[in-house]
Amino acid sequence: MKKIRIEKYIGDLTSLTRSEIKEKIKNKAIKINEKIMNKSCQIDTSKDSVYLDGELLKYEQFQYYIFNKPSGFVCANYDSRDATIFDILPLSREKFFSYGRLDKDTEGLLLISNDGNFGHQLLSPKNKIPKKYFVKVAQSIDNNEIMQNKMPIIIDKDFIIDNYIYEKIDKKSCFITIYEGKFHQVKKMFGSIGNSVEYLKRVQFGSLKLDASLKLSQIRKLTKDEIQISYTLLTLPTFYSFSFSFFPSSFLSFFFFSFSFPLLSFLFSLSLFSLSLPSSLLLSFSSSPLS
Template sequence: MRLDKLLSNKAFGSRKEVHQLIKDGRVLVNGVKATKKDYSISLKTDIITVDGVRVSTEQQYYIKFHKPAGYVTAVEDPVHPVVMDLLPLEFKKMGVFPVGRLDKDTEGLLLLTNDGVWGHSIINGHKHVPKVYDLTYTGTLSDEGIQRIREGILLGDGTQCKPAQIEVFDSNQARITIQEGKYHQVKRMIGAAGGEVTYLKRLSVGPITLDGVEKPGQFTKIDTVEIDGFRK
């Protein structure tokens, strides 16, 4: 890969700005000042630094992010703020995208990657990946409605949901586990059972939880074991 392309992808600036970094002698390759913007580097073996700070040559990204409410799950949106606004510009430049979606007013665990095959393995309904949510609701969930959720509720528009686990607590709170990602699914399921969701938070996707990203806005890399767990 060309040196200037790597640095641009890693959000060190536009190509023009990166060329100036190199011209100013601020970029080293294996401890030696780079002199050519089109210098060919090895992502596996070369060590690149800018102002003494090592540049990651990582090309594939697997991120878990605690999405705050108020952000659209998208890379870009002409009207609303998006989750990518809260993440390093490097991610967007490297083609990182959200895996699945959370509603604008929903918070909690969101996975992101630039590995399309891996991302699809998570949202593929045939994989039966459990997704756990905590919620608060108004109204009353009927016993019959709760049972329908557990058996696979049929929504008013004819959408058939798979059986889900639901545990109802005091103070109009509940925890639900689904294995799909249909449009507004949890809200619609609760609505069909007699309630209205006022707060929704995703706690986990498969084995990946909010551990390490407990506060909204935090993000971290997903470890190798968790990444590989979705490849099976």
């Protein structure tokens, strides 16, 4: 059972400000369990049903969305020069953030959430979450031996990219999957091989794919299965990245103690045994040639 104030409940689920919610209460636009509210109160999120303008609001502390970002908008909550995605999103720029930012001129899949931990894990370099892009370039890539043979590509003078997937579509378009998140990385990768990107669209982030039916500027909520699968990717080792950091420290302690203690005991016993042998016998062992 979790009790919270009605203002927070509605504020978490809508873009309404606290003063706007109070105005809704004043105008009798909020009902709790079919009862019209005329003042602020606390509600039980596990039992009470809240209606705003006749629509049921199901409480979710964290919300996750896929947004098909159009070109011409920056991935910021506020910007003094450019229009931001929150100028066209039906979400509060005070509560939600975009994760896995896209350039102003890049389109495609963008994750929006109010779950900071989820976003932090998505962007953590140790998790190496794959990001797949559709790319159109200026010059032909028919003879692109570097990417076709998955040869290392150097950007920013000394940063080596050797973990990527290149899938050619035609002579001027391809899919490319990367596991880092360097600034302008895809553009720099093609720039380093003498080409330039004319159009860039992210089509996949981890296990999440951009819906063919989701038009530019449209947004939809992630399903429970999509959220669960995404969290699984953040906590389990993958085929391309394995690290002991995925396991709890208590497990590691048990693992190393269980295996190292018998080994140390064996070596100690062996040393005691060797000390008990006659010196002449030890000398004969050490001077015997290997077969």
